[in-house]
Every structure is written in C-alpha cells, then in structure tokens.
Amino acid sequence: MKTFSKKKFILILIILFIVFAGVFIYQWWQTKKELTxxxxxxxxxxxxxxxxxxxxxxxxxxxxxxxxxxxxxxxxxxxxxxxxxxxxxxxxxxxxxxxxxxxxxxxxxxxxxxxxxxxxxxxxxxxxxxxxxxxxxxxxxxxxxxxxxxxxxxxxxxxxxxxxxxxxxxxx
Incomplete structure (x- = not known):
C-alpha cells in the first residue's frame, strides 16, 4: 500500500512540474517576439x-x-x-x-x-x-x-x- 501511495505522490509531482513548466514557457513565449x-x-x-x-x-x-x-x-x-x-x-x-x-x-x-x-x-x-x-x-x-x-x-x-x-x- 505504501508503494502505491509513493508512486501516486511522485506522479502528482511530475504532473505539477509539467504544468508549471508549461505555464512558464507559455508566458515567456508570449513576451518573446522576433524582430520584424x-x-x-x-x-x-x-x-x-x-x-x-x-x-x-x-x-x-x-x-x-x-x-x-x-x-x-x-x-x-x-x-x-x-x-x-x-x-x-x-x-x-x-x-x-x-x-x-x-x-x-x-x-x-x-x-x-x-x-x-x-x-x-x-x-x-x-x-x-x-x-x-x-x-x-x-x-x-x-x-x-x-x-x-x-x-x-x-x-x-x-x-x-x-x-x-x-x-x-x-x-x-
């Protein structure tokens, strides 16, 4: 049972990391524009x-x-x-x-x-x-x-x- 909870916790951390990284990249991309x-x-x-x-x-x-x-x-x-x-x-x-x-x-x-x-x-x-x-x-x-x-x-x-x-x- 503890192994299942540990795996679940790690999976949640990975998902949160991906979400926060995605938000950060999106905001960076919105402010970054190439010279036209x-x-x-x-x-x-x-x-x-x-x-x-x-x-x-x-x-x-x-x-x-x-x-x-x-x-x-x-x-x-x-x-x-x-x-x-x-x-x-x-x-x-x-x-x-x-x-x-x-x-x-x-x-x-x-x-x-x-x-x-x-x-x-x-x-x-x-x-x-x-x-x-x-x-x-x-x-x-x-x-x-x-x-x-x-x-x-x-x-x-x-x-x-x-x-x-x-x-x-x-x-x-």
Whole structure:
C-alpha cells in the first residue's frame, strides 16, 4: 500500500512540474517576439545606471527625468515625435521606491484593475489594466529589489508598447 501511495505522490509531482513548466514557457513565449521588418530600423535606448535597454520606433522620442517626485528615482517619458502631452505621456517608465510601490498597488486595487502575470526582459512582473479618468491604461510592475519599475501606457498605444516590451532587456 505504501508503494502505491509513493508512486501516486511522485506522479502528482511530475504532473505539477509539467504544468508549471508549461505555464512558464507559455508566458515567456508570449513576451518573446522576433524582430520584424517593421522594427529593424528602430533606435535603441540604453540606461547604464539602471541597467536596461529597449528598442523603439524611430518616429518616437524619449526624455529622462521629465518630472520630480521624492518617490521617483528615475523616469523616462516617450511619445511619437511631435505629439504634445501635458502631464501623462503615451509611454512612461518610472523607477520608484518601495514606499510608493505599496500605495500604488492599493490604488490599482481601488481602481478595479485586472491583473495578470507576465515576464519582461526575464523578470516576472504583474500587468494591471484599469481605467483612470475615463482613459483605459496598462501598467506593468517589475521588482528591481529595493525599487519597483513601472512601465505604463494608454490602451491606445498598447500595440507599440508590447512591441517595445518584446525588445526589453536587463543588462548584466
């Protein structure tokens, strides 16, 4: 009887391993995209201090530290060249303290955000989809140890956002 239970236990462990491996591979595959003719001529943004890089369309521009906040250690705003925005850029990368991160997660829950897990540049993160001031938005949170990287966009830019995310790398 003990042998049967042991075999059953091992079989269950193997099945669980296969399921978790399948989920991990699926998530990795969803974020991994090959370069297409459309994005071969893209530019590369590289940040040595925060150790990441990504590619972006040549008709976009990115600007560092566009606003000040005691919680933001670094921010990078991106938009199509010539597009004007006051406060909320089409694409924002913000590296924040964990103090801010805690309240941010609470705010996402209060906004009724739907969440899903994903992997960006080899780091597991959480995707939040929500509506803020009648505008659908998408944010992705990636833990960087003592900081949190928030990558955000408006829903209307989600296709280009996903293409940029597919090129996102953390430097070693």
């Amino acid at each position: 003719e459309e994005n071969i001529n893209w530019k590369t943004y590289r940040n040595e201090e925060w150790e990441f890089e990504f590619r972006y369309p040549e008709n976009w521009s990115f600007h560092e530290d566009t606003f000040y906040s005691p919680f933001s250690k670094f921010n990078l705003a991106g938009a199509p060249i010539g597009e004007r925005y006051q406060i909320d850029p089409p694409l924002l990368i913000n590296i924040v303290t964990l103090d801010f991160a805690d309240s941010y997660v609470i705010n996402m829950k209060n906004l009724g955000a739907t969440t899903s897990d994903l992997i960006v540049g080899g780091i597991r993160g959480t995707k939040y989809e929500y509506i803020f001031e009648s505008i659908p938005q998408v944010d992705i949170n990636l833990s960087l140890g003592e900081y949190l990287m928030i990558l955000g966009t408006k829903k209307q830019y989600e296709d280009i956002f996903n293409q940029i995310l597919a090129t996102f790398k953390f430097l070693e």
